[in-house]
Amino acid sequence: MIRVEHLTKTFPLPGGGSLTAVSDLSFTVEAGEIYGLLGPNGAGKTTTLRMILGLLQPTHGEASIAGFGSSQFPDEVKRRVGLVSASAGLYQGLSVEEMLLFFADLYAVPPAEARCEMVKLSRLLGLEEFLGQRCATLSTGQRQRVNLARALIHRPPVMLLDEPTLGLDVLASQVVTEYIDHLRDEGKAVILTTHHLDDAERHCTRFGLLHRGRLVSEGTLAELRARTGCVSLIEMFLKLSQVGPALNR
Amino acid sequence: MTTDLARLGRLTRKELSEILRDRRTIITLVLMPILLYPLLSVAFRQFFLASRLTPGQGIEYRLGFVSKDELELFTFRLLDGERRLNARSLGPSAKVPPASTAAPDGESLVSALVAPLEELDASLHSGRIDAIVRLMDSGNDKSLPPGPEQLLNFEIIYLQRSAGAHGVLTHIEERLAAANEADLRRRLNRSAIGRPSAVIRLLRAPVAHDAVGPMISLASLVPLILILMTITGAVYPAIDLTAGERERGTLEILVAAPVPRLGLLFAKYVTVVTVAVVTALVNLTAMTATLILSGLGPMLFGSQGLSAAVVIQMFGLLLLFAAFFSAVLLCITSFARSFKEAQAYLIPLMLVSLAPGVLGMLPGLHLSDWSVAPLVNIVLLGRDLLESRANAGTAAIVIVATLIYAAAAIALAARVFGAEGVLYSEQNTVGDLFRRPEAPGRCAAVSAALWCLALMIPLNFVLRGTAVLFARDGDLPDALRLWMTPAVSLLLFAALPGLFAWHGRVRLGSGFAMVAAPGLTLAGAIVLGISLWPLVLWPMSFLPEHALLGQNPEYVQESIEFVRRLTTPQRLVLVVVPAVLEEWFFRGYLYCALRRHLGGWTTILATGLLFGVAHWVLNFEFGFMRQLPSFAMGLALGAVREVSGSVWPGVLLHVGYNASLSLLLAQDTDLRITVEPWWVFAGAAGSALGAGLVWCGRVRAPDRTDGLE
Numbered sequence: 001m002i003r004v005e006h007l008t009k010t011f012p013l014p015g016g017g018s019l020t021a022v023s024d025l026s027f028t029v030e031a032g033e034i035y036g037l038l039g040p041n042g043a044g045k046t047t048t049l050r051m052i053l054g055l056l057q058p059t060h061g062e063a064s065i066a067g068f069g070s071s072q073f074p075d076e077v078k079r080r081v082g083l084v085s086a087s088a089g090l091y092q093g094l095s096v097e098e099m100l101l102f103f104a105d106l107y108a109v110p111p112a113e114a115r116c117e118m119v120k121l122s123r124l125l126g127l128e129e130f131l132g133q134r135c136a137t138l139s140t141g142q143r144q145r146v147n148l149a150r151a152l153i154h155r156p157p158v159m160l161l162d163e164p165t166l167g168l169d170v171l172a173s174q175v176v177t178e179y180i181d182h183l184r185d186e187g188k189a190v191i192l193t194t195h196h197l198d199d200a201e202r203h204c205t206r207f208g209l210l211h212r213g214r215l216v217s218e219g220t221l222a223e224l225r226a227r228t229g230c231v232s233l234i235e236m237f238l239k240l241s242q243v244g245p246a247l248n249r
Numbered sequence: 250m251t252t253d254l255a256r257l258g259r260l261t262r263k264e265l266s267e268i269l270r271d272r273r274t275i276i277t278l279v280l281m282p283i284l285l286y287p288l289l290s291v292a293f294r295q296f297f298l299a300s301r302l303t304p305g306q307g308i309e310y311r312l313g314f315v316s317k318d319e320l321e322l323f324t325f326r327l328l329d330g331e332r333r334l335n336a337r338s339l340g341p342s343a344k345v346p347p348a349s350t351a352a353p354d355g356e357s358l359v360s361a362l363v364a365p366l367e368e369l370d371a372s373l374h375s376g377r378i379d380a381i382v383r384l385m386d387s388g389n390d391k392s393l394p395p396g397p398e399q400l401l402n403f404e405i406i407y408l409q410r411s412a413g414a415h416g417v418l419t420h421i422e423e424r425l426a427a428a429n430e431a432d433l434r435r436r437l438n439r440s441a442i443g444r445p446s447a448v449i450r451l452l453r454a455p456v457a458h459d460a461v462g463p464m465i466s467l468a469s470l471v472p473l474i475l476i477l478m479t480i481t482g483a484v485y486p487a488i489d490l491t492a493g494e495r496e497r498g499t500l501e502i503l504v505a506a507p508v509p510r511l512g513l514l515f516a517k518y519v520t521v522v523t524v525a526v527v528t529a530l531v532n533l534t535a536m537t538a539t540l541i542l543s544g545l546g547p548m549l550f551g552s553q554g555l556s557a558a559v560v561i562q563m564f565g566l567l568l569l570f571a572a573f574f575s576a577v578l579l580c581i582t583s584f585a586r587s588f589k590e591a592q593a594y595l596i597p598l599m600l601v602s603l604a605p606g607v608l609g610m611l612p613g614l615h616l617s618d619w620s621v622a623p624l625v626n627i628v629l630l631g632r633d634l635l636e637s638r639a640n641a642g643t644a645a646i647v648i649v650a651t652l653i654y655a656a657a658a659i660a661l662a663a664r665v666f667g668a669e670g671v672l673y674s675e676q677n678t679v680g681d682l683f684r685r686p687e688a689p690g691r692c693a694a695v696s697a698a699l700w701c702l703a704l705m706i707p708l709n710f711v712l713r714g715t716a717v718l719f720a721r722d723g724d725l726p727d728a729l730r731l732w733m734t735p736a737v738s739l740l741l742f743a744a745l746p747g748l749f750a751w752h753g754r755v756r757l758g759s760g761f762a763m764v765a766a767p768g769l770t771l772a773g774a775i776v777l778g779i780s781l782w783p784l785v786l787w788p789m790s791f792l793p794e795h796a797l798l799g800q801n802p803e804y805v806q807e808s809i810e811f812v813r814r815l816t817t818p819q820r821l822v823l824v825v826v827p828a829v830l831e832e833w834f835f836r837g838y839l840y841c842a843l844r845r846h847l848g849g850w851t852t853i854l855a856t857g858l859l860f861g862v863a864h865w866v867l868n869f870e871f872g873f874m875r876q877l878p879s880f881a882m883g884l885a886l887g888a889v890r891e892v893s894g895s896v897w898p899g900v901l902l903h904v905g906y907n908a909s910l911s912l913l914l915a916q917d918t919d920l921r922i923t924v925e926p927w928w929v930f931a932g933a934a935g936s937a938l939g940a941g942l943v944w945c946g947r948v949r950a951p952d953r954t955d956g957l958e
């Protein structure tokens with residue numbers, strides 16, 4: 001479903017020079033899989049997701065969704081993807097209902113279907129009582145649930161979740177992570193980036209460990225344990241941060 | 250298509266509903282106008298009063314008389330009316346004080362200047378006096394000297410749009426009416442005791458004036474205020490919908506949706522324009538109501554005050570301004586990462602905008618000289634509309650020039666809005682907008698081509714203005730005029746696009762369609778060039794002469810005479826160089842940029858229209874009708890460019906056409922070239938042959954520059 005091949009992104013720096021945020025990255029994610037893209041800050045996780053969605057043009061390589069290249073067919077890719085990120089905001093002046101229906105309209109979902117999907121999602125994510133409320137009045141946890149509903153309103157087969165539980169309390173976090181399991185059950189292909197490694201261990205089926213833009217290790221938890229000699233993702237993460245590319249040796 | 254438009258409409262509606270729910274919008278939209286205009290009316294009134302006050306004496310009006318006798322006769326009657334008015338204000342039992350030429354403290358005064366009529370006239374136009382009063386004749390016996398028991402006709406000469414004149418008219422008429430009424434009562438009541446006196450009938454003689462006095466025009470302050478308020482209305486939505494969205498994190502999810510960025514930008518543009526227009530409407534309404542209720546209208550705009558037609562025209566002008574300035578605002582705010590940063594960018598813009606606005610208030614500025622200067626032209630057009638002296642042709646130039654600027658700003662905004670460098674880079678600067686691309690390109694970007702076209706207008710204005718500095722007694726020497734046209738063309742149509750092409754790393758071969766054309770096509774273009782002119786000029790022979798003379802007939806006639814004075818080689822230089830350079834830009838640079846995104850017919854139409862509009866705007870003294878052939882030629886040249894895929898056949902066609910015209914113009918003595926019927930038939934036959942040759946030599950590929958490196 002998601003195919004990433006030799007993806008590279010280089011940003012020019014003011015005054016000359018350049019910064020390679022992602023370097024020669026390749027992996028695939030199939031339907032019904034939750035792929036944990038993990039790494040320290042600045043590893044290139046968000047840049048990778050943005051390139052997959054076609055928001056950033058890769059310097060080299062290509063990403064595709066269901067066979068549609070992100071650079072050549074950005075609209076086809078966008079139609080198939082739901083994006084949730086920690087930095088995504090809401091329209092403060094709109095009510096939750098207006099916001100969800102507005103995004104359904106942007107994705108060309110027929111109004112009747114959009115309303116039906118909104119009711120379903122608000123029930124699943126516990127948003128029913130907030131539907132008429134302005135987004136400006138919602139708490140952080142409620143906002144993130146609205147964001148999740150917003151990303152799902154057009155029933156995308158692919159979900160890109162960029163630190164969806166960042167800044168949430170335990171309860172709010174729980175609702176989001178439970179829903180991630182639900183997405184896998186629905187057969188969606190999901191890429192999840194998170195710093196909550198224990199959550200990632202529980203929910204992800206495969207992992208890609210990024211360091212300084214390079215994929216230093218990839219596989220299931222068992223494969224990673226065997227390869228690194230570490231028991232948990234936290235250990236692997238710490239080792240990765242310290243030794244970096246030496247992990248594979 | 251319909252679905253896309255409907256979705257665009259819903260997108261705009263959403264943007265509007267969010268903006269209009271914000272209390273900051275409501276404050277700018279409603280509260281500010283309600284508070285501002287009454288306060289301004291107080292300030293204006295104070296200004297008028299202050300300009301007429303003398304310390305300790307009250308309001309002073311300044312009148313001019315041609316003789317001391319007339320002054321005494323008139324002021325005697327005036328002061329009589331003054332005393333009666335004062336007595337009336339004290340109540341019915343109050344007694345009228347005896348006649349005196351000295352006014353008591355605090356009363357209104359009329360100061361007088363006695364001088365010959367010519368001197369008074371000069372004083373009137375320079376603003377030293379408010380009106381001239383002179384005795385026309387005696388209404389009774391013309392042989393008798395003016396005196397008691399006479400009906401005297403006095404003429405009051407004043408400047409039609411002078412605020413001071415309006416005040417003095419009211420002042421004098423009130424007093425004369427009071428004196429005349431008392432006189433009538435005395436005549437009806439024969440028992441009353443009193444000496445009979447002369448009855449004065451005042452005849453108004455308004456004088457129109459073009460020259461503006463030494464004062465700043467208050468009429469131009471009104472459009473400036475309206476424009477500033479419209480800017481205020483547009484600033485907040487422009488920031489909120491771009492930098493604000495980026496700051497709140499909604500811009501990313503918006504561009505992650507499968508909606509074209511241009512569509513998103515368009516919805517935001519429509520929203521900003523709508524809020525700006527609503528702000529303009531509310532301000533215009535508040536201003537009109539204030540002017541009517543405060544009685545300031547006639548003081549500012551002359552006796553006719555502010556008519557409904559002028560208010561509607563002003564609204565149209567604000568609509569145009571909103572379309573232009575919203576594009577500029579979006580262009581700048583799209584680049585900002587946060588609200589704060591956008592505000593920091595906009596403060597200099599506001600100051601820069603204020604300067605031409607204030608410049609537009611200065612006396613002696615004529616719209617015809619500034620019709621393409623951004624913002625100044627709108628302020629001056631506003632002033633002329635309010636003073637009911639706007640010229641339709643010049644107004645059309647202002648509208649077209651402003652729309653071109655708006656299109657260029659929108660094109661730049663489309664390039665910036667949602668671009669990855671702006672969305673995600675924390676290190677980008679304004680300089681990034683002007684950064685050269687890393688790889689060479691086949692064609693120019695549409696935004697670059699439109700900017701190039703938009704910059705030609707002010708550059709042409711500056712170049713021609715500079716040339717005028719060398720004028721002797723208002724006329725340019727022939728030698729300078731001869732070289733000015735090719736030199737200006739070189740800078741506008743060659744140097745400027747060349748600079749843009751260099752900056753955009755556009756390849757000369759593909760970006761300017763400088764590819765070889767088949768011999769048959771070149772031959773066809775030459776035949777077309779020398780055959781097309783009768784067909785293009787023939788419809789012009791049906792136009793009345795005044796339509797061809799435009800708004801500056803002397804200039805048009807003088808220009809034609811100038812061309813006739815030249816030798817044949819000089820005339821050819823004058824027309825051949827611009828023809829070659831115009832093709833370099835219009836069928837080269839601009840055509841390539843547009844053809845990348847548009848179909849063949851649409852590009853021909855678009856470049857043809859822009860070619861015609863550019864001729865009209867850059868040579869606006871010639872008027873609209875005289876530039877009509879340029880529209881037709883633009884279409885023909887575009888068609889040849891499309892068929893041949895090269896710029897060279899167009900160059901030959903254009904040179905042939907211009908050379909034919911210049912040679913014919915030298916033969917003819919009339920304002921227009923006389924087109925005989927048989928020329929039309931010959932031209933049609935030649936054009937058919939030329940078109941046939943061009944068609945036979947056509948190139949199959951839609952654009953031959955496609956694969957050119």
